[in-house]
Amino acid sequence: MVEDRPLTSILTHFVLILGVIAIALPIWITFVAATHDELRMNQVPLPLWPGTHLLDNLTQTLFGAGLSGSQGAPVWLMLLNSLAMAMMISFGKIAISLLSAFAIVYFRFPFRMTCFWMIFITLMLPVEVRILPTFEVVANLGMLNSYWGLSIPLIASATATFMFRQVFLTVPDEMLESARIDGAGPMRFFFDILLPLSRTNIAALFVILFIFGWTQSFWPLLITTDTSMTTIVMSIKQMLEAAEQSPQWNIIMTTALLARIPPIFVVISMQKLFVQGLTETDK
Amino acid sequence: MAEIKLTDLTKSYGSTEVLHHVEGDINDGEFIVIVGPSGCGKSTLLRMVAGLETVTSGEIRIGDRRVNELEPSARDIAMVFQNYALYPHMSVRENMAYGLKIRKLSKAEINKRVEEAAEILEIGQYLDRKPRQLSGGQRQRVAMGRAIVRDPQVFLFDEPLSNLDAKLRVQMRLEIRKLQQRLGVTSIYVTHDQVEAMTLGDRLMVLNGGYVEQFGTPIELYDRPASVFVAGFLGSPAMNFIPAIVEADGVGFARRHKTGRRTGASG
Structure with a gap:
């Protein structure tokens, strides 16, 4: 604030607090619901203060069969599946994008720009648009119900390639020339100079991609039929539908709470690099 | 230490010729300054010697080797860039050691050379800092240190002082000259600043529009300019016509x- 008047600061704080409540309240309710037993959750009014059943709910959700009466996989396995998928998607995307951007920026080969534009055009074809052909390819390759099937179709990424291209373009030419005089070959230059220079961008992209991968629900729903391959995000949806009796809110909310932890952990641990990656211009 | 021989050197980008039949012999241990207005091709010429630009026709020899087809790292040269081109994520020590590490020198040897160079340039106390924690003058020294540790046959300077303030520029100019005399390494120095050129070089190569206008000692150029361009370009205040x-x-x-x-x- 340039001006410092009591009234404006009260007003701005009021708006800020309102915003915090709007964001935090649903999370709070999720947490509260995860601490009550099933019976309490089906009574009106809904509780607003935590109960005493958090541990029971956690053990039942994590290691029990989840919903009583359903055939679902235990939630720890779903968490593991989600983690594997999100990690494979983010690492795969980063690796492939780095390499393709490296090729496009630093190598002169026939149809270089054609390649770039072809990659760029895939932006217009996300998985949702090409479901049938992608599904067929994955099915023909025998990758249904596997981590590969879950992650590979989501790995090819134009956005990340484009982003790394822009990052590499900001690296001064002298850096490359200097490395050449120092005797560094292309891969050496890539690993010793380019990778460390795009460290913050990689971190920022990792956060975005991890959350992108973690929150995938549509593609996993298509590609997995085996309950042992269920990811946590799709399981929440299934839990709501599976219940023929009234929904077991305490379990569902505990699952939702658990599903939230890894992305939050990733964001918090990468926060500093993430902000640097998006704002830093000094190369 | 080596002499450099440029024979009928031409550079074209597509159909535009930017350097026309450049000839020049540079003696062992000599300090040559290439000077000329912007866009005259002086940097291109330097980069061709460095191996960063291809040679369209003609020949470059360093020592007794033809280097036209050699990679920059195989030419036994070291280059100081205008913007220093230090690796921002490496400390001063790592910056200076990087080339040696790639050449697979022993750790002890690398350390010895880095320490020596740091001492010559008086940057000993900055060895563990990152380039961004250094001032322009200090970065300049690190860039020179990176050149020195390689112990090359030829130093190439591409307007290394133009990012410094006027006072520091004069000081560094003196230091570069002293350093070159002390090490006795053949050097090519590109600048557009005629004062820098006249005070630094054993001999000057004046380029204009891709042609060598004159190649000789500063006094020769000053007393007996070979063309109106040379006469007008050198000397301050400028010569009257x-x-x-x-x-x-x-x-x-x-x-x-x-x-x-x-x-x-x-x-």
């Missing part, structure tokens, strides 16, 4: 009227 006509009986300082009648004295 008076239009004149060469006639059978000598040179006439004359202005011709439209009628063709001459006025003024003839001499």
Whole structure:
């Protein structure tokens, strides 16, 4: 604030607090619901203060069969599946994008720009648009119900390639020339100079991609039929539908709470690099 | 230590020729300054010697080797860039050691060379800092240190002082000259600053529009410029020009009227 008047600061704080409540309240309710037993959750009014059943709910959700009466996989396995998928998607995307951007920026080969534009055009074809052909390819390759099937179709990424291209373009030419005089070959230059220079961008992209991968629900729903391959995000949806009796809110909310932890952990641990990656211009 | 021989050197980008038949012999241990206005091709020439630009035709020899086809790292040269081109994520020590590490020198040898260079340049206390924690002058020294540790046959400088303030520039100019004399390494130095050129070089190569206008010692160039361009480019304040006509009986300082009648004295 340039001006410092009591009234404006009260007003701005009021708006800020309102915003915090709007964001935090649903999370709070999720947490509260995860601490009550099933019976309490089906009574009106809904509780607003935590109960005493958090541990029971956690053990039942994590290691029990989840919903009583359903055939679902235990939630720890779903968490593991989600983690594997999100990690494979983010690492795969980063690796492939780095390499393709490296090729496009630093190598002169026939149809270089054609390649770039072809990659760029895939932006217009996300998985949702090409479901049938992608599904067929994955099915023909025998990758249904596997981590590969879950992650590979989501790995090819134009956005990340484009982003790394822009990052590499900001690296001064002298850096490359200097490395050449120092005797560094292309891969050496890539690993010793380019990778460390795009460290913050990689971190920022990792956060975005991890959350992108973690929150995938549509593609996993298509590609997995085996309950042992269920990811946590799709399981929440299934839990709501599976219940023929009234929904077991305490379990569902505990699952939702658990599903939230890894992305939050990733964001918090990468926060500093993430902000640097998006704002830093000094190369 | 080596002499450099440029023979009929030409550079074209597509159909545009930017350097025309450059010739020049540089003796062992000599400090050569290539000087000329922006866009005259002086940096291109330097980069061709460095191996960063391809040679369209002609030959570059360093020592007794033809280096046209050699990679920059195989030419045994070191280059100091205008913006220093230090690796921002490496400390000063790592920056200086990087080339040596790639050449697989032993750790002890690398350390010895880095320490030596740091001592010569008085940057010993900055060895563990990152480039961004250094001032312009200090970065400049690190860039030179990176060149020195390689112990090359040729130093190449691409306007290394143009990012420094005026006072520091004068000081660094002196230091570069002293350093070069002390190490006795053949050097090529590119600049557009004629004062820098006149004070630094053993010999100057004046380039204009891709042609070598003159190649000689500063005094030669100053006293006996080979062309109007050289005469006008060097010296401060600039040389005065008076239009004149060469006639059978000598040179006439004359202005011709439209009628063709001459006025003024003839001499």
